[in-house]
Amino acid sequence: MIGSLQIAVMMDPFDEDSWDTTKGDHYTDLEIEGREWEELFFNVLQAPEGQKYIDGEDIQKYYEHQENLFKENLTDKGYPMLGRIWWMFRDTNYLPSEVHQLLAECLKLQKKTENVYALSTLGKLIAACYEALKINSGLCFLSD
Amino acid sequence: MHITNRHIKQTPRNKDRSSLYTFGVSTSNLSLDDKLDKVKALNQEAFEKGGAIPIGRGATAYVYAPYGGVPGLVEGFTIGKDARHGGDFTNVRTVTVGPDCHSVGTSYPGLPKGIGAGDQRIVGSPHWWDAINTHF
Secondary structure, three states, X not given: OOOEEEEEEEOOOOOHHHOOHHHXXXXXXXXXXXXXXXXXXXXXXXXXXXXXXXXXXXXXXXXXXHHHHHHHHHHHOOOXXXXXXXXXOOOEEEOHHHHXXXXXXXXXXXXXOOOHHHHHHHHHHHHHHHHHHXXXXXXXXXXX | OHHHHHHHOOOOOOOOOOOEEOOOOOOOOOOHHHHHHHHHHHHHHHHHHOEEEEEEXXXXXXXXXXXXXXXXXXXXXXXXXXXXXXXXXXXXXXXXXXXXXXXXXXXXXXXXXXXXXXXXXXXXXXXXXXXXXXXX
């Protein structure tokens, strides 16, 4: 898998125009890479890879369906926050109030796997969560 | 919206962190609509001529690096600055297209993360030039 997700700390990640460095918004040096994402979600968490596109299908509905399949599967497994990171080519955001839960999911999973790529991903996510929590901020994962 | 904010206008969140379309020389006089039209045309060309790399969800990245000029004298076809290459100018571009072979997810100057310049799937010859010594 190619692609990457740059991780930034941002107070209101759902409003891109609100970026304000005086409020602590900043990029971390952390970036999730394709192989890391793939190993964490498909190897360790056994997330569904999705269904094939049917010719003529509405593309937005197709993507929504892929996203929902992924999220619902991981929510059922106890990882609703991680389940938002459904593709390397879509941005993902977490409000300040959601970072604690993301951190808890990562710490829980960290104890259950020995997959080095997954552990690398989790290490980055955990570091990003701590960085955000220092200033009670949120997180955004930015695709290329 | 993603392409506009991240790779054409570069909103404050994206400034200096993402690749930027410059279309060769400075585009300061171009309107946003003009830039969007250029990017659409570049995307179409990359889709038609670029090398295909699967990116999951049935989608594909097309990577195209047309190269021209006079060897040793003029190097050309810079289309933008590559954030993953220290902000150097480049002739490489990437466009991702959905499984419907129509919808564009993103496009930007530079290679997809995880693909090296020597990857055989790239069509063309990827080059980078630093901002000071670039020949347009």
